[in-house]
Amino acid sequence: MPKILYAEDQERYRKLVKVFLETAKFDVITVEDGEKALEYLSHNNDVDLILLDIMMPNIDGKDVCKYLRKTSDIPIIMLTALADSSNEVDGLNLGADDYISKPFSRDTLIARINCVIRRCENKRSKNYHVNGFEFFKNKGVLRIEGKEISLTPKEILLLEFFLNNKDCVFSRNQILDSVWGFDYYGNPRTVDTHVKSLRSRLGEFGQRIKTARGRGYYYQS
Amino acid sequence: MPKILYAEDQERYRKLVKVFLETAKFDVITVEDGEKALEYLSHNNDVDLILLDIMMPNIDGKDVCKYLRKTSDIPIIMLTALADSSNEVDGLNLGADDYISKPFSRDTLIARINCVIRRCENKRSKNYHVNGFEFFKNKGVLRIEGKEISLTPKEILLLEFFLNNKDCVFSRNQILDSVWGFDYYGNPRTVDTHVKSLRSRLGEFGQRIKTARGRGYYYQS
DNA sequence: AGTTATTGTGAGAACTTTGTGATAGATTTC
DNA sequence: GAAATCTATCACAAAGTTCTCACAATAACT
Numbered sequence: 001m002p003k004i005l006y007a008e009d010q011e012r013y014r015k016l017v018k019v020f021l022e023t024a025k026f027d028v029i030t031v032e033d034g035e036k037a038l039e040y041l042s043h044n045n046d047v048d049l050i051l052l053d054i055m056m057p058n059i060d061g062k063d064v065c066k067y068l069r070k071t072s073d074i075p076i077i078m079l080t081a082l083a084d085s086s087n088e089v090d091g092l093n094l095g096a097d098d099y100i101s102k103p104f105s106r107d108t109l110i111a112r113i114n115c116v117i118r119r120c121e122n123k124r125s126k127n128y129h130v131n132g133f134e135f136f137k138n139k140g141v142l143r144i145e146g147k148e149i150s151l152t153p154k155e156i157l158l159l160e161f162f163l164n165n166k167d168c169v170f171s172r173n174q175i176l177d178s179v180w181g182f183d184y185y186g187n188p189r190t191v192d193t194h195v196k197s198l199r200s201r202l203g204e205f206g207q208r209i210k211t212a213r214g215r216g217y218y219y220q221s
Numbered sequence: 222m223p224k225i226l227y228a229e230d231q232e233r234y235r236k237l238v239k240v241f242l243e244t245a246k247f248d249v250i251t252v253e254d255g256e257k258a259l260e261y262l263s264h265n266n267d268v269d270l271i272l273l274d275i276m277m278p279n280i281d282g283k284d285v286c287k288y289l290r291k292t293s294d295i296p297i298i299m300l301t302a303l304a305d306s307s308n309e310v311d312g313l314n315l316g317a318d319d320y321i322s323k324p325f326s327r328d329t330l331i332a333r334i335n336c337v338i339r340r341c342e343n344k345r346s347k348n349y350h351v352n353g354f355e356f357f358k359n360k361g362v363l364r365i366e367g368k369e370i371s372l373t374p375k376e377i378l379l380l381e382f383f384l385n386n387k388d389c390v391f392s393r394n395q396i397l398d399s400v401w402g403f404d405y406y407g408n409p410r411t412v413d414t415h416v417k418s419l420r421s422r423l424g425e426f427g428q429r430i431k432t433a434r435g436r437g438y439y440y441q442s
Numbered sequence: 443a444g445t446t447a448t449t450g451t452g453a454g455a456a457c458t459t460t461g462t463g464a465t466a467g468a469t470t471t472c
Numbered sequence: 473g474a475a476a477t478c479t480a481t482c483a484c485a486a487a488g489t490t491c492t493c494a495c496a497a498t499a500a501c502t
Contacts, residue, residue: 099322152478169359174339182332190480192460212361213459213488214374373489411491413449434448434499 002048002117003027007037007064008079009056013102017051020106026113034059038067047074049117052096054080065096075116079104128163131221133205135159144203154179155198162209162219171216191217223269223338224248228258228285229300230277234323238272241327247334255280259288268295270338273317275301286317296341298334300325349384352442354426356380365424375400376419383430383440392437412438 004026008014014030021028029047031037035058041047050068052061065076078096097116100109128135134143140156142149151159157179170178172188180186195217199206210220225247229235235251242249250268252258256279262268271289273282286297299317318337321330349356355364361377363370372380378400391399393409401407416438420427431441 154479167360169361171339174336177332177336177339182336183328187481189460189482193462193480196461210360211460215361218360375490407490408492410449410493414451414491417450432449 001025001027003029003046004049004051004113005037005040005047006030006051007032007034007056007061008051008053009033010053013053017109020109021113023106024110033057034061034064037064041068049075049077049113051077051079051113054078077113077116130163130205133202135163142201144205149201151198151201154194155201158194158198159202162217166219166221169212169216169218174216222246222248224250224267225270225272225334226258226261226268227251227272228253228255228277228282229272229274230254231274234274238330241330242334244327245331245334254278255282255285258285262289270296270298270334270341272334273297273299275299294341296337298337351384351426354423356384363422365426370422372419372422375415376422379415379419383438387440387442390433390437390439395437 004021006014006017006021006028008017008030009032011032014032018028018030029040031040033056034052037050037052038059041050050064052064054061061078061080065078068074068076076096077098077100079100079102098112100112127137132144135141136143137156137160140151140153142151158175161175161179172191175191176184176186176188195209199209202208208220210218212218225242227235227238227242227249229238229251230253232253235253239249239251250261252261254277255273258271258273259280262271271285273285275282282299282301286299289295289297297317298319298321301320301322318341319333321333348358353365356362357364358377358381361372361374363372379396382396382400393412396412397405397407397409416430420430423429429441431439433439
């Protein structure tokens with residue numbers, strides 16, 4: 001029975017949603033703010049999904065999400081009142097897996113929870129065994145000839161991008177869009193720097209990241 | 222000017238988005254449901270991207286997407302209201318290239334459209350299997366007898382030009398117009414130099430690029 | 443064969459693009 | 473809140489590309 005942690009300050013919602021979810025065969029723990037949610041999680045490692053209201057006293061949903069994402073890729077769904085739906089993009093950029101606006105129906109809620117759980121099963125612990133080395137995406141660690149090398153966050157994203165798009169040339173701007181986000185407007189040459197550091201982390205495999213002069217970079221499989 | 226087909230039943234959105242996109246130098250055709258979208262596409266082959274609202278009368282966005290994907294890889298972006306219980310993953314599993322939830326900002330929309338268009342250009346770029354060799358256009362690489370030879374940007378363009386126009390003689394100026402661009406005013410003999418280097422890259426296949434004395438060059442298939 | 447027009451070719455200057463180390467500012471960690 | 477780490481940008485070095493020119497080679501024509 002999947003276990004869901006639900007953080008919500010309004011008692012009415014807490015009770016209602018708990019019933020909704022229990023009828024759908026979920027195990028539900030409710031807490032009334034973000035602080036309590038984090039406290040619960042620090043002692044318990046068996047939660048399958050977190051439902052986070054955005055507006056809460058003490059620590060709000062956004063901060064909980066941001067904080068959790070530093071160390072975990074546990075599925076998170078954010079809940080918000082329609083009035084602050086302008087925050088949607090923010091919420092997703094925080095790393096939430098889905099976003100539901102209040103009020104929602106029982107069926108919507110359950111369908112989306114199931115969907116996120118299914119999706120995250122695949123996403124979690126996605127590791128790469130490439131020709132000569134291993135890349136543990138979640139840990140952000142490379143294993144090359146038995147040695148473990150840890151990568152910085154940007155290096156992780158960039159390597160993942162290359163490995164998901166092998167043999168395909170991408171311009172610096174395309175890479176910025178995909179890795180940094182489409183709303184990032186920085187110097188395209190920043191990509192060069194990160195390619196450089198990634199190459200050096202990869203050691204002899206650094207050569208796999210090819211330069212397509214005048215057009216961009218690609219990973220050669 | 223890229224052409225976008227926008228299917229949306231709500232008139233308010235139709236008008237607003239049309240204006241958004243036109244200010245960003247897109248050519249926009251709006252239709253009010255999925256059926257009309259398919260009808261339009263059956264007569265027109267010049268659409269660069271399709272924006273599909275999910276909820277529409279007659280044929281909805283999901284079905285349009287599913288139907289189009291059987292025969293085409295034209296870029297598709299799905300739009301949905303947050304309240305829709307239908308969700309992101311379903312949309313993407315249908316084969317859509319991106320997914321934007323309403324309400325969205327003008328900048329978000331345009332950034333993501335540009336991103337999808339660029340990404341798809343890359344995906345759709347073709348490779349060439351010519352009689353004796355292979356040309357991977359996106360990587361700018363030739364494979365001849367198992368050896369990979371990389372080309373310079375101009376060589377890539379020139380070879381692509383020849384392969385797209387086999388057995389057809391072009392003067393130096395026509396080649397300059399097509400490969401270098403209409404606004405390039407340089408010495409036509411520059412073409413000779415590039416033909417020379419392309420021939421040498423092609424090795425034994427260099428002979429396929431023929432000189433039509435007094436008239437120009439052509440690729441013999 | 444001699445003359446002329448056209449193309450092939452090698453060298454190199456001018457230019458463009460990429461690699462790299464330093465550095466300052468952000469961010470995270472302790 | 474200090475220290476460590478990470479990120480973005482810059483400036484300059486290094487590498488690669490493009491274009492032009494001069495001359496050699498070739499073809500066409502008389």
